[in-house]
Amino acid sequence: MQEELILGYLPILVFLIIVTCVGAGMIIASALIGRKNPNSEKISTYECGMVPIKDARQRFDVRFYLIAMLFILFDIEVVFLYPWAVLFDRFNPVIFGFIEMVLFIVILLFGYIYIWRKGVLSWS
């Protein structure tokens, strides 16, 4: 049983290896085939023809961090929902499984309303 389970994934691993090789091959091929004729203007950072002003890696808006954190929260919620959804009508009693998930989502909705009212989701 366990072996069959692992064997089922083996093609995916083979596919991964092949795909990675093809991708790496493309990068290497273009590096080998393409002409090489760099000069200082050509390899300078592109900024619409201007001389680049300062380093590109500056501080950026904190909202990107907030979105990333919210993503983790809600994505975990989604992951929790998957096994539940598959087993949805096999709970005993059926209604209880549904109520549990409703409670779970309602608690998360509290957090959702909270971030909404606090203005985390508005970008203007």
Added chain:
Amino acid sequence: MENLGPTLTILLTLVRIVLVMTIALLSVPVMVWVERKVSGHIQNRHGPLYVGPIGTLQPFADALKLLLKEDITPANVDKTLYYLAPLMAFVPALMTFSVIPFGPWLKIADVNIGVVLILSVSSLGIYGLVMAGWSSNNKYALLGSLRSSAQMISYEIALGLSVIGVLMHSRSLSLVQIVQRQAETTWFVIPQFLGFVLFTVAAFAETNRLPFDLPEAEQELVAGYHVEYSSMKFAMFFMSEYVAMLSQACVLTVLFLGGWLPFPIIGPLVEGLLPAVVVEWVMPLFWFFLKVGGFMFFYVWVRWTFPRLRYDQLMALGWKVLLPLALFNVFLTGFIRLSL
């Protein structure tokens, strides 16, 4: 799976892998050509015309040109990440095909976590964008990658949630079993219409297509995260975007439109006229790619129909509209399933 000897099984698997890869990679030039041709006709132009019959070979010419172009590595980039980024975008985009069943016989693997595998693998592609934006050390690239990663993770939640209704019907995460379940009951687009709409919208955003193509918004960000990439590395980003589009269309087909199942009414009529061998081996693929092709056309159609959203509108749509609607869809499905 058929009970064949180990050698033959391995050989078959390898053949399948090669076939799937060919389909995925060959679809890129086809899709590019379709997109340019359809765009052309929508705008009352001809589109590509000269290379090959009605311009069909144009994308191949473009690919060859890109391969031979000078491979520029800007001076200020973080070399390791800069070279890894295209690979990190390319590999996950293709990996989603490892569990997509094109037909009853054309699939690389059928694992019982198929849907989760697709979602997790496709979200890995974000790393490619972030790495590209950061390593390029270019303001446009950094902003583009930030925007696009924020956009993709925002819509990924809606995407993941809209699938849950399907899972409640299918009782399985395996894509093959989801299709089989649709054969037993009905295409899930009917009981899950809201989920279908949500998934489609989220899929557009996930693949950075218009009207959600802010990461590339030419007028503001030149080209977004891959502005510093040239030659084949640029081509790889380009390809992974198209491959991702294809895989989203395939997932949509499998989850909502019955995968390789024939269309009702018309399907049996057409199949009745054909020999059994063709019906068994060719027609599933035909139906599948017909549906996928329909989506590809839809992609282009939408592109020239809707204007681009503003970034705040985009985020508001993802978080304030799609997310609650997707949650509502879960509740609704639960209620309906329970009351039946």
Added chain:
Amino acid sequence: MLDILVPDFRVIAPELILIVTAFVIIFWELITRTARHGMSIFLGAAGTLVALAVTASLAQKTISTFGDALVLDPFASFFKMIFLVGLLLTIAISTRYMVDEGTKDHSEYYGLLILAVVGMMVLATGRELITIFLGLELMSMSLYVLAGLFKTDVRSNEAALKYFVLGSFATCFMLFGMSYIYGIAGTTHLRQIGRAIAENPALLADKGLILGMFTLLVGFAFKISAVPFHQWTPDVYEGAPTSVTAFMSAGPKAAAFAAMIRVLMEALPLMKTDWELLFTVVAVLTMTVGNLVALAQESVKRMLAYSSIAHVGYILIAFVASVGGHADRALSAILFYLLAYTFMNTGAFAILIFLRREGISGEKLDDFAGLSRRSPIGALAMLIFLFSLAGIPPTAGFAAKLSVFYAAVQGGYYALVVIGVINSAVAAYYYLRVVVVMYMQEPATEGGYAGTSPLLWAGIALALAGTIVLGVLPGGVLEAARLSVISLL
């Protein structure tokens, strides 16, 4: 079919009440869009009192539910009472303070306080490693945010960040230890871990199990701020809002002790010889370092932070003593000490808040100058709290220390007792220094203390009552503590 068993909700009744209270507090403000401070206080206090009543009514029961992941026994109930009393005191003393500091996040403040207490309760109730971890994280996350409540204050930010980074680090250690113990025992349930070790004594020599226990204890040592994992304590305690410091120094420590006692007594009792030595060293170090560094502090808030480290050292003496013959006495001494500490320490911080007014932080030693003249009652209250912290009779601190040392003597740990007594003598110096300043120095500025509120006085009075009652009549509470730890042995 997946059968779902309806759990016995009595086990988590106080937790549920508090969670609902926290949600109502936060959403009341969110929906009405008005920062109604009074409403938050009223709801918070009401919820706490209801939870306290429910806990008291269930105090004698032993019920387990959720597949024995949570257990309500007298031990858990005793700790729940400590947390709730601490919460009540904190709510009382923070009302005026929050208004004075001009923070707008009232509802978050009270909501997070309550959620932190829920985490502590889960820690005390959990009989399974994952559940304990869950409680610990809920508690810690709330505290990280609370420490940084004053968003515009650099020190508060610094405190929050330090606490968060170091706390996460300690959490990693703890999780690492848990995974090792799980890997070797094959279960996360405490009793079953204990049984697995008892059935297979070869495990006792297993390096993985020892490593697991050790890293788990590192995590706990961080949470109770035992030396050498105490470095975060002074900075966090000093930087955090004073009311949060008062809260942090009592409840969360007690919660970490609760979980640690349960883990060691139920899962790893056979490894006594290993952790006996470990805790002996840690106890001596904690007392000594805490007291010696406290001597040098000019800020009373920081001094109290170091003194709280030192008190952990005294409590650890009793913990070591529990290995000896009279485990029930030793453990009940810990419970009693933690309750007494909650009263006297929160009381001392309440006086710091009382001193605070325009332009004066109330944290410096000089701010106490001539307090006896400006506010005789405030000075007297501080005097009693400081006497109690120093362990001078007839206060709770004295009774607590006495019971700890007595348990250690009974267990035969004479050296530890001697070190403990010497340390107490050293500690008396810095506590009494504050008394000297209060009573014998001229006030730097004239005038009384305008900004006091009835609730602050009520909080001080409650802390005072607890300190004195526990000091004069410790017998009943000590016996209750003794009865509540018996179930663990």
